[in-house]
Amino acid sequence: MPPGDLDLVEAFRRGDEFAFVTLYDRHKGAVYGYAAKMLLSRAAAEDIVQETFARAYEHRQRLVSAGAFRSWVFTIARNQCLNAIARADREPALREDAPDTPAPGTPFSHLLKSEQAALVHKALDALPPAYREVLVLREYQNLSYDEIAAVTRTTVSSVKSRLFKARRKTGEILRPWLDPTPAAPEPAASGARGPVAARA
Known part of the structure; x- marks a missing residue:
């Protein structure tokens, strides 16, 4: 403060x-x-x-x-x-x-800058309230572990455990966007001909 x-x-x-x-x-x-x-x-x-x-x-x-x-x-x-x-x-x-702006420098700050608010919304909605609150307090409000423990009336170790699980779950939801792997092109069918047929 x-x-x-x-x-x-x-x-x-x-x-x-x-x-x-x-x-x-x-x-x-x-x-x-x-x-x-x-x-x-x-x-x-x-x-x-x-x-x-x-x-x-x-x-x-x-x-x-x-x-x-x-x-x-x-x-x-x-x-x-x-x-x-x-x-x-x-x-x-x-x-x-x-949509809201995360605290500067937190792992999610670049997502909203890239207009991915809907994706973050989906990830947060999928989390249980106990996980969502520690993630929001840490990533968006930048509270310390001690402050989060005081807010949630639990221990620092419990906060860290919930935060780890929340980040893991969120990562699973966001992974397709964060680390997109382009699909390999399908091999051409045997004997396939191009758009212009060869002239005799």
């Missing part, structure tokens, strides 16, 4: 609305990106952002350390996303593409 955010978070914990609005403006994009990739829906992600920050303000006294603000907000967003996924399982709704 940038040093300037620490003072803002302390003011936010005291109920300073200006500090809250400033933190909201700085972090809403990251929360939206996470929710959009978890739910694969822009509209649902926008709802998650509003609900996340409303709950953050309501329960601001529960934030133990100013330095943990980012992981704390993502934890709230994660809970809201999991609730939304559970509701979607009961009441299936049409998902929409939710």
Whole structure:
């Protein structure tokens, strides 16, 4: 977290609305990106952002350390996303593409630059939520292993294990595009003649 955010978070914990609005403006994009990739829906992600920050303000006294603000907000967003996924399982709704830009330098950053958002969407949709969330937090939000462990309430070793499995599964889905192998030309049929018949 940038040093300037620490003072803002302390003011936010005291109920300073200006500090809250400033933190909201700085972090809403990251929360939206996470929710959009978890739910694969822009509209649902926008709802998650509003609900996340409303709950953050309501329960601001529960934030133990100013330095943990980012992981704390993502934890709230994660809970809201999991609730939304559970509701979607009961009441299936049409998902929409939710392209977003991964953190610079991460393995997937070149995919969206190559306009492969639909392929990434397909890969994310195929992952179980537990794998999808660690992949999104790491590749798109660039959180550390410790931060992801705090958000998902698990251990760093578990995060690494889930991330390995998520990357492997994603690689299986993306491999045909990432490493295309051109099909070998079929051998010409015996006795086949060219388009122009030989003259007698």
